[in-house]
Amino acid sequence: MKTYILQRLAIAILTLLGMSMVIFFLLRLAPGDIVDILFAAAGYVNPAEKQALLKELGMDRPYWVQYLEWLRQIVTGDLGKSYRYDLPAWQIIKPLLPVTLELAALSMVVAVSLGVPTGVISAVRQDSTLDYVLRVFSLAGLSMPAFWLGMVIILGMVSFLGWIPSLTYVKPTENFRLHAVQFALPALAVGYRSSALIMRITRSSLLEVLREDYIRTAWAKGQSGRVVIWRHALKNAILPVVTVIGIEFAFLIGGLVVTETVFNLPGVARFLVQAILWRDYPIVQNLVMFIAIVVILSNLLVDMLYSVLDPRVRYGS
């Protein structure tokens, strides 16, 4: 067990190192550098000023020095400085984190509580009308852009209720009910989309397990349908679902990027888009790296959970 964890940890660190290289390289892919872009936006270029800015940003040094310097910063927790705000990046990102985490957690709750039961029902009633309806329902969720779903929800509330939740952020300490409503809608939009994959995996995994001998035995013993499905079958069928939930977490961040923009929530994901549009590259670089760390950590967590749930993983190769 210990070697297994250490092994996974080593792979995770190597992957992160590789990802940091990819991110660093990607942001320097474009012809011209950040300083060019900044000056192009200003319309006027003073060579001396340009040199000064290059030096200030440490961009007059070779790439590998810059890369190593960035790695050092990440490891020591120094996230650099934002061009636009002229503030340490961490100071800007910190208040945004709870918003995104809350939304991500709520969306995940919606996704799981919508995806798993519909997947189970769909598998148990395989090829019935209900199965078809549920599958189309989940596939529709996968097909609608998250940002459009958000817009339609807002639009629908305006025309049917004549009321929409505040589109400026309300803190939970200020007005909890308003805060809850404000988060419920985007969580529904993102969660519905994410539930599709969970539903599909639950369905196919359960269908496979339901064909196994021990399930037939359970039926033959005369146990009730509820016990057979929820206690015997789902226990084994849930393993791939756990993996997908882990993967889904990464997928969810993509959904948050646009949903936070549509619902005007001051989270990290919306800030990433803004930083990209403002060409605030130190922020972009660090935020993407941050997302990479979150994704790798959640994958690691799933691996651990998997080895707890399924002893075969622990002792296998």
Next chain:
Amino acid sequence: MAVRPLGVEIELTVPAAVRRREGAGTTLWRFIRKKPLGAIGGFLILVMAVAAVFAELLQTHDPIATDAAHTLAPPAADHWLGSDHLGRDIYSRIVHGARVSLIVGISSTILGSVLGGIIGLLSGYVGGKTDLSVQRLLDILQGLPLLVLALVMSASLGPSIQNVIIAISIPIIPRAARVIRSSVLSIREMQYVEAARALGIRHLRIAFRHILPNTIGPFIVLMTAQLGSAILVEATLSFLGLGVPEPYPSWGRMLSVSAAEYAQKAPWLVLFPGIAISLAVFGSNLLGDALRDTLDPRLRGG
């Protein structure tokens, strides 16, 4: 048919598979009957393709011509799906948007799947340490959420159709490589490949001529499924202002800032482009599922 040699009766049955060669029409009809949802998906994609190819014939107005006298017109006889804040006809823009969506979707899917496919083929065929290190490299590319990777790439490359295609294709590479690799791993062990190797055929030739054609099933399934996600990513990038630039009418950009601003006064600005995106993605998802069930029985049931 009964043959009677030496007084023993032997029933000769012809295997169903060789009984007759089906025409394309019969195959298509069977697919429609057995997979109605897949057929609906195929139909939606077909409609989109027709709109993309014949956009000039189907349009009622110039999609980029502004008309100050008819801004935010509701759906009516003149503007079938209404007009936007600059008086541009929504219907004509959606028809032309199908072209942009399909060009970007298909090009990036093909680019990403072919590159990923070749990587997966070689990595799976060679195996061993090479395969292991390629797998780790793919892990790195797949670690980032698809949208975030595409977002950073298109921001870094700058807005143009070619760059959007590249930005969307890169995240497809690791996914394609995985799918092709896993089917190569099983094909590699088959006897006919062993026979080819015994005959002294060069490795590259075995990989590309003997193994590659047999991965066509999973490959088609992969491309259909990725098409939907590519269309969705394009729409999202354009919505955020990082996708297809003006003056091309793109479904995603039709939904961006201006649409949100006028949404209350003119809900058709938000509704129709979004429905177009959803139907296109829905179509390719439905078709992808049905094709997967038909061409790749191992994955059946998802």
